[in-house]
Amino acid sequence: MRATDRRANPTQRRTFFTTPVATSTTGPLRLTRLYIATLLGLAVLLTVGQLITQWQFDKFQDELWIIRYTALQRHQSQQVAKKALLLSDQHDPAAFRQTQKSLQNTFETISKYYRQGQQGILTEPSRTIANSDSVKLLYRAVQPHFDGLQAGTRLLTELRGPDDLRTEAGQRGLKLILANETAFLERIDAVVRQYTHELRQKLASLQRFEQYLYLLTLAILTAIAWFVYRPAARRLREAVAQLVAAEQRTTEANRKLTSVNTSLNKARQQLVESAKQQFQLQINEQKSRTAYLVAGQEEERKRLSRELHDGLGQMLTAIKLQIEGLEGRLANGAPVETNLQPLKSLITQTIQEARSISNNLMPSALSDFGLMPALRVLAEQHNRLAPGMVTLEADRWLMDPHAARLAQPVEITLYRVTQEALTNAIRHGKATHIGIHLFEKDQYLHLSITDNGVGFKTQRLSKEPHGQGVHNMHERVKLVNGTFKLTSVPGKGTKLKVSIPYHSHALTHDYDKTNVS
Structure with a gap:
């Protein structure tokens, strides 16, 4: 329709090209x-x-x-x-x-x-x-x-x-x-x-x-x-x-008017092709992002499957064997009091393992009390294994238990990023100290995680398996309109910084644990 209008009004288009532009005073x-x-x-x-x-x-x-x-x-x-x-x-x-x-x-x-x-x-x-x-x-x-x-x-x-x-x-x-x-x-x-x-x-x-x-x-x-x-x-x-040059340009513009019309048609075609390519690039990017998310979900399912099989499954199998042994002794009329204590201990460990798996899927502290209590629990879990390994610092208003809750996606994103960063720092970076700092500045909530690990070259992220975890963190942050920055130097540790637009909400949080996992 626009191309037809241009062809129907060549005089108007000529007026557009020959109108002098006012000189700035x-x-x-x-x-x-x-x-x-x-x-x-x-x-x-x-x-x-x-x-x-x-x-x-x-x-x-x-x-x-x-x-x-x-x-x-x-x-x-x-x-x-x-x-x-x-x-x-x-x-x-x-x-x-x-x-x-x-x-x-x-x-x-x-x-x-x-x-x-x-x-x-x-x-x-x-x-x-x-x-x-x-x-x-x-x-x-x-x-x-x-x-x-x-x-x-x-x-x-x-x-x-x-x-x-x-x-x-x-x-x-x-x-x-x-x-x-x-x-x-x-x-x-x-x-x-x-x-x-x-x-x-x-x-x-x-x-x-x-x-x-x-x-x-x-x-x-x-x-x-x-x-x-x-x-x-x-x-x-x-x-x-x-x-003098304006007069020459006017003559030259009138001479080139026909070629300009042709160029406009070509530019329109190129614009359409460019829009198609841009749209295709967006689709490909969305597909890539979806693929990363699916891969992350599959990785999480594999981890959950390993934990269920290696941890909870093994404990349940041991309980089954203990019960079968107890059943044999009951059939033979043998005393059973001496076998009840190991069975109770095994059941207690099984319950703790089930709670640990449930907490990894969705910590109750995060859903019930908010981000800071969940981060404290996460830090304490690591400090029980190695005292003083993880230190947590935050602004005073964030530490206040009566403060307004953050938006649900923001809390989940910050918790999952912290969880993944701690895992990477301990498992891959061999860090002995990890510092977590959460503060608010210029209407942004900033999360900074620094460790003293071995560090690495960031170019390796696209070539090594644990680069998938970093990409998942990046994608999570982008979903809440935040920025993600990772810097690392071999031998000097790693620093991760996340900045998310800050909006507090005093609402009751109802987490969908299936989607969060």
Whole structure:
């Protein structure tokens, strides 16, 4: 029916092949975001660099003003000494008072600039800068000479006339000015040099910052060119090439439409054949699985037959012989009390053997109490023969007798796998210690069985008789949607791990003992 529909609508099928597929916008969108991000980063970087540079330039201008104030102190200190000497040569009272006033104004100017420079205060613009420790130390060295100039100036400006210059106060004031003028000039020169040195260091730091900013800007521009413009150009070329190739493909697709129809018919036939083969493979696999199960059942029947014949049958035969002997003694009138005790012991052994066979078919602990009690009984049976051979560990909730029961198939599967693994480890692996660990993790119930036996190469399982038992365990686990893993190294023992989806059921279990066996 589908093949007929395809042949009936060739136009629709042609439309399917020639419809262009929408191009994904993920690439261009990513490039756009990257382009915007790089430009924003570059703008922010340049803005921050410009703000830092302007801020540094403002600080440099403030420091230049401070240097100017300090340099003016040198000039003014020379003017103070010059006016003090000029004052000593004045004999006219009017000229004397005018020179005193000029001296006082000059020193007030020096005092103003000195205080501003010492405290880092600027009047134009009105701001304050922080002097370095070196500058503060130099100003402390200047302070005594400044105080000397101030004291000498005060003494000279307090004179009343030219005649007072010859007094002790006049001569002392002139000596103070002349004695401190040179030292004050040298110390102020040291302050100017320190200011200049610090300014040069800051200019060098700003120059390095500008260089780093320049290099970083170049790196960002290079990154934009490499990661944005280059991919964009490549994508543009690819888009043009794709358009040309799309036109060619459209022409080629129309030309190949007839051959595609033929190929579709062939593909349909191949699909049908493949489905048949797959179905046949599933049937063969199911047959193989069924054959393994039947073989396992036959093996179990043979084992049960041997146990009945070699164990229970022999004991019943011995009981029959004991009864026949007892019957002969009764017929002859001989005493029979001495033969009853061996007969009772033989009957007791027969009962125990019958119970053992029944327990192997379906343990009563498994049907009545659940998985963990059955595993304990199984471990105790082996430990009675060899103390400490089997150790059993489980999560606390599994050991709780009041916990919810597991699903019936899960309990049977885990018990039978453990039973078969213990038999193989003792019979074929010659193990002296076997560890059983049952725990729940990630909604799976995990059974791990490890022994210290001789181990073997797992490739031998398909060639040796006991490989049938491993396969039966594997099939049992697959029936409950579990996973089965067996690892073994010659001389280092064997480890078996089973993982089954975990679902607890608080239901009464009613086992079909015939199917379980």
